[in-house]
Amino acid sequence: MSNIAIIGAGPGGLAAGLILLNQGHQVTIYEKDHRVGGRSKRLTFGPYHFDSGPTFFMYQPILREVFERANIDFDKYLQLTPLDPLYTLYFNEYTLKPSSDINQTKEVFESVYPGAGNDYVKWYQKQTTKFKRVMPILQKPFPNIFHFLRADVLKGAPVLHPFQSVYKYLSKLIHHDDLIHTLSFQAKYLGMASFEAPSVFTILPYLEHMGGLYHVEGGLNQVNETMAQLFIKNGGKLLLNTKVDRLWIEKRTVKGIITDQLHQSYDDVILNADFAYSMLSMTKDKEVKTYHHQKIKSMKYSVSAFMMYLGLDTIFDFDHHSVFFSKSYEGYLKRLMSESSDVSDMSFYMHNPSKIDKTLAPKGHSSLYILVPVPNLDANIDWKTEQETLKKQVYATILEKTGVDITKHIQMEQILTPQEWQDDFHVYKGAVFNLTHGFNQMLYKRPQNKFKQLKHLYLVGGGTHPGSGLPTIYQSAIITSQYLNTKKA
Structure with missing residues (x-):
């Protein structure tokens, strides 16, 4: 011992x-x-409660294994609520609502261009094979170069496409940028853009589509x-x-x-x-x-996150998870990864858990969480100045895409910039994705x-x-x- x-x-x-x-x-x-x-703790501002960082609960088997190895009954202590749709994606001309039901998502894709549904199913099938090959590699230590000679690594190598980016890999299977972005925005979970992230990480959206997303009260x-x-x-x-x-x-x-x-x-x-x-x-x-x-x-460190924690005097009908894509998503990604100080036309994520969880805010109120991926502290951005610009842009985009002016309902507003991530959470350069x-x-x-x-x-x-x-x-x-x-x- x-x-x-x-x-x-x-x-x-x-x-x-x-x-x-x-x-x-x-x-x-x-x-x-x-x-x-840590960076996933609870934040409380008056009567409003928030996750500080991660909000997506996916691929529960790993956490279940943790509990099993600790000899603890997972279901006795954690109750999970499945989410459907997975999220709402706001593009320039329409919204898409993928599901963990493959047939429903096939229809979502088909609505964008004829044949897209079948393209999605082919993608799904390829990821099923890739996932089975990749998981054994990630479940074991990888302390030196000789581990490339392991049987599981050699078996997985043909499906890894190590020198392709997520975007390049998807563009050979999916033939519309919005649908490619639907299956690649998850690269930002790694703090990377889809044209940078290795194609092995197409398993991230697969985990969502295959295993679903969940909410914990x-x-x-x-x-x-x-x-x-x-x-x-x-x-x-x-x-x-x-x-x-x-x-x-x-x-x-x-x-x-x-x-x-x-x-x-x-x-x-x-x-x-x-x-x-x-x-x-x-x-x-x-x-x-x-x-x-x-x-x-x-x-090399990941991007950071500009956080907005909002207490509202009402509960809007936004889905649990929403992603708002910028007008020029490719341009946004390039600015983001080049550490540009230009914070115009940003994409962002919105979390609206109060729609199904009444424990996070007073009766009739809601806790709304917004995350804007932004450059880390290597970028020359004066956050004391730029945060006002970014806030206004976020509120304007929500109004434009949903018709809802949330500014009229804000009772509490708390902002967290890359500087606070470093100073208060001890995250180097504010690079929240490490x-x-x-x-x-x-x-x-x-x-x-x-x-x-x-x-x-x-x-x-x-x-x-x-x-x-x-x-x-x-x-x-x-x-x-x-x-x-x-x-x-």
């Missing part, structure tokens, strides 16, 4: 903690904030709250409002943590906090081989779950293998717990 510290009570840290407790380890989680969740933050309660109930120690200042490192070995100038000794340490921010703040320069400070600063997912920062080239540069340090979260996004973050917790269980054995 090992005595293990986890830095950060985000989804990955909580999931790892639950599994490790069931393996017989002693586990203490350190969280700098007053509540769990109170928001996705309640998954974190539930795991925290179970962690404490099962014997874990959770220290809130407790910031870890540094990793205690001696001779390339992590001996424990340093908090409030006190050295706390642990057999192993798991880092769930933002990888880049932690390496820069918790280690001395060149104390970590390979991932020294200059290397960290030179790596390191980008080009092949030079994936698999063995991504910081590994068993951190090779420092003994007894392990990683979970979006900055390690398999990558960012809640399903892969939960998978990172499973991989890391397997490493530590093997060590115990």
Whole structure:
């Protein structure tokens, strides 16, 4: 049995903690904030409650596996409400409402051009094969280049198309840009544009279309709250409002943590906090081989998010999830990825959970969440000035596309810019989707779950293998717990 510290009570840290407790380890989680969740925690402004970050609950089998490995009955603690349609997509000339029912979505596609329905079915079938080949690769560690010789990798290689982008891959199957965008806007979950993201990530929309999207009462933050309660109930120690200042490192070995100038000794340490921010703040320069400070600063980071949390005095009939596409979506993506300071004609996402969840706002009111993907702090944007411009644009677009003027109903408005993501959430450069997912920062080239540069340090979260996004973050917790269980054995 090992005595293990986890830095950060985000989804990955909580999931790892639950599994490790069931393996017989002693586990203490350190969280700098007053509540769990990290960038996916609950935010409360007066009587209105919000998810701070992720809102899409998809591919539940991975979280179910976390609970199974922790010997906890998933259905006893989490009730999921399926969403149909998956989302409403607002394009220039029409709206589309894809479903997790393949036949319904086939009809949605067919409405755009003759034969598009059959093109969609062909795409779906190809993704079914790809998914079966890709998942075994993502479920295992990938610590070095020789893992390309694994049987599962060799079997998956023919369907991966590693040198094609998501957009290029889709353009060979789907023959209308709006429909390509319907199956590629999910690349922004990785903080990337569809013309940059490797084509392997066409499995992201497939996960939505195949397995559906779900709502948890109170928001996705309640998954974190539930795991925290179970962690404490099962014997874990959770220290809130407790910031870890540094990793205690001696001779390339992590001996424990340093908090409030006190050295706390642990057999192993798991880092769930933002990888880049932690390496820069918790280690001395060149104390970590390979991932020294200059290397960290030179790596490629995702876009950020401009957040609007709105308390309204009414409940609008918007669907649970909505995406508003800019007039020139390709131009928007190019500006976004080039770190342009031009924030005109932006695309954005809107979350309207109060339509089905009455726990988030007073009776007759609603909590409306808007996320605008924007450049990270590498871009020269004065957010104190530009946030007013961006807000007005968002409100005008909603009015134009839906006929609804939400500004007349706003009782509370809270804004979160890339600067706050860095300053308050400790997300380096405000890059909320972590390191980008080009092949030079994936698999063995991504910081590994068993951190090779420092003994007894392990990683979970979006900055390690398999990558960012809640399903892969939960998978990172499973991989890391397997490493530590093997060590115990």
